[in-house]
Amino acid sequence: MAKSRVTFNKKEKEKxxxxxxxxxxxxxxxxxASSSKGAGMEDMIAYVDADGNISDTPPDPDNYEEIEADDIEISVSKNMASDxxxxxxxxxxxxxxxSKGYGFIEDEQTKDRIFVHATGLVDEIEENDRVTFETERTPKGLSAIEVKRIDK
Structure with a gap:
């Protein structure tokens, strides 16, 4: 009778x-079984309460507050010049x-540093000069225009 070629070690490896x-x-x-994939829409909804906290319970419809669309301001900077x-x-x-044609003016009232370009100058200016100016809103912030030197 011939001996089997399957050894104990091969059987253990197969098991x-x-x-x-x-x-x-x-x-x-x-x-x-424990996956939440395909769970109902109700399990995925989150609500935000009046204080801005996230919760899983819907807000009370009696406490709704009407807000006009015109009252909503988006991306308004802190230093925005008011009317x-x-x-x-x-x-x-x-x-x-x-030589480069730009600088900064420190506003006496607000102490803000406002950018000024040579194209916005009426008079020649140097550092430490007192000036009067108007501001305009640019994509990068406030910019001084109509800059005039005040005689000392």
């Missing part, structure tokens, strides 16, 4: 491989580079 395959299938089934401000301001030139 171990089958056991791992079975464990992998069981884990896959467990993941499918009641005077159009002409005074300030001191804190920096000006005449």
């Amino acid at each position: 171990k491989r089958l056991r791992k395959k079975k464990e992998k299938e069981e884990k896959k089934e467990a993941r499918k 009641d401000e005077p159009s002409e301001r005074t300030g001191k030139v804190s920096f000006f580079n005449s």
Whole structure:
């Protein structure tokens, strides 16, 4: 009679491989069972209350507050010039580079540094000059225009 070529070690390896395959299938089934994928829409909805906190309960419809669309302001900067401000301001030139043609004016009232370009100058200016100017809103912020030097 001939001896079997399957050794004990080969049998153990085959058993171990089958056991791992079975464990992998069981884990896959467990993941499918506990998965929230495909759960109802109600489980995925989150609500924001009046204080800005996120909750899973819908807000009370009796507490709704009507807001006009015109009252909503989006991306308004803190330093936005309001309509009641005077159009002409005074300030001191804190920096000006005449070769490059730009500088900054420090506003006397708000202490803001406002950009000034040589194209917005009426008179020649230098550092530490007192000036009067108007501002305009640009994509990068406030810019000084109509800059005039005040005689000392």
